[in-house]
Amino acid sequence: MDSKNLLKIARLYYEVGLTQEQIAQQEKVSRATISRALDAAVKQGIVEIKIRYPLNSVEYLEEKITKKYGLKKVFVVPVIVPYPEIIKKDVGGALFRFLVQIVRDNDVIGISWGMTMAAVAEQLEKVERTGIKVVQLNGGIGKSCFATNASSILEAFTNAFSAVPYSLPVPTIVDSPEIVKVISGDSRIRDTLELAKNSRIAIYGIGKASTNSILFKSGYFTPDEYEELLNKGAVGDICSRYFNIRGEICDNYLDSRTIGISLDLLKEKEYAIALAVGEDKAKSIIGALQGGYLNCLFTDEITANAILHYQEGGLNYESS
């Protein structure tokens, strides 16, 4: 079915209000075909069903976190519906609106990858800017067949800002520091890493240290290695670099085998924007905050509460 017909069917259904049966008779096909056509019209974006609602930050939580950690910007999306995908969608939407405000022509934007970043990517819309460069902050090639979504996320950002992409088609963690050196020796990789260092804006998700994380599933660790990492107090990661609850890199050897921007460099960014959704990430976020690896935080109501709550009850900073 060509898109001209799809359009016609969609209009008859949604605008005129005919039933599928009526359209089927008129078009002399079976009703099932109309049903499928309508499906296709939605998938192809001819029909767009969108829900309008103001997305305001939950102010009192925003303020509390902003002040406690001296951040530049905190956005706490209200939880309208308790579904992780939906919450991520809203957080992504909020971040997008923020980006529209802060991104200027000729900016360099660094991005990582992961589930949360993918949710952001889906919320991006076309923005009028010129001369933007979007650069990956860390390697995005998985070790096992489990693909990371790094390239599609990069593409989404590139499209939205009419930007030039700088990808990092290398593993994010390798076997030895020597391999890091060799890979970084490649001029294209070196240039990309350099650009990442110089990006004015960095955007990344905060990962939770757990065997459910993509990083583990991507095959970068054996179960034993990961267990050891957890024993060393790892609570979360940013750009594949693991830190403990105090925000300290918890395995220097691992860190030296990681390809991508170092966390210390994030501290110098004008906009170091971290995203994190899920109350189980409270510890990870606190670690990141302690480390000072962000100055902007985008999260949701539930997670924000978890962060503050953990603080209040939590004198157990030391015990992983």
Added chain:
Amino acid sequence: MDSKNLLKIARLYYEVGLTQEQIAQQEKVSRATISRALDAAVKQGIVEIKIRYPLNSVEYLEEKITKKYGLKKVFVVPVIVPYPEIIKKDVGGALFRFLVQIVRDNDVIGISWGMTMAAVAEQLEKVERTGIKVVQLNGGIGKSCFATNASSILEAFTNAFSAVPYSLPVPTIVDSPEIVKVISGDSRIRDTLELAKNSRIAIYGIGKASTNSILFKSGYFTPDEYEELLNKGAVGDICSRYFNIRGEICDNYLDSRTIGISLDLLKEKEYAIALAVGEDKAKSIIGALQGGYLNCLFTDEITANAILHYQEGGLNYESS
């Protein structure tokens, strides 16, 4: 059901993809309530279903008409679906996009009323402009209980352009020229009529002379009077002023009893924008074109063909 709940239900249904039954259980109400809530959400604009498609003018028809009548702008919307309301919607959308291009700050926009204008009004969206004045071109109070939609149309234009409204809350046709004088004597009415004369842009539908027209139904004529009007060769009206196929006012006494801008003044407008949808309006449109009462025409494919076709076949200019 408050709009907070509506939003939640709408998101669960359209974004999460739950069935109404599932939502009903979760919210502990009957499924019927959810069904109704979803209805309400659409009606209130929380859920917006819109169909995206490029709306380009049918170029070869556009050109033919433009050249034949020496117009400034002609837009012929393709007929995707042969439903009058839908076609009017598209024509309205096309006009809106044109207005966005031509309307400047501090402009004065004159508008009439009627079915076609109502369709335009529905397509208007917020536009950033300042100092706009929107003025009614002709009286908008019906004689019988049949209400004209003049005020809601004016309101829609006013909102879209953040404009100041100048309404003409008087009948469009009265019993005698003396009454016209008396009414026009009122300072507010006089000022409004004066403003209408000075509007840079005028927008109006071309009406068909027929007993189905709102003008007749509004009770401005007895059946006998209307019959006589038709016998005098009336083919259509603009701002309640009737003309024949050659574009001549066909009843001067009637015209002198009509309140609103005179058709000769339309000839001097920078933008005299006429809208007309429906192949049965071909004669009316041709009359208007012969009279030179417009320099921009917004219509649809079928009607455009009817206009051109009538010309070719039509040597019957004289016979009403």
Added chain:
DNA sequence: ACCCTGTATGTTCATTTGTTCATAGTAACT
């Protein structure tokens, strides 16, 4: 030419949805 594979269409059935009707609750007015 034949077979195979993948896609598109129609038929049928199960599910989902819209609507009607009866009822209960609620607010305004006497």
Added chain:
DNA sequence: AGTTACTATGAACAAATGAACATACAGGGT
């Protein structure tokens, strides 16, 4: 307080829709 009119709700039914299955058709390969 009682009455009335209106709205909101749930139950039940009828209609509309989605999905599984079966069939036909087209293109690519041998």
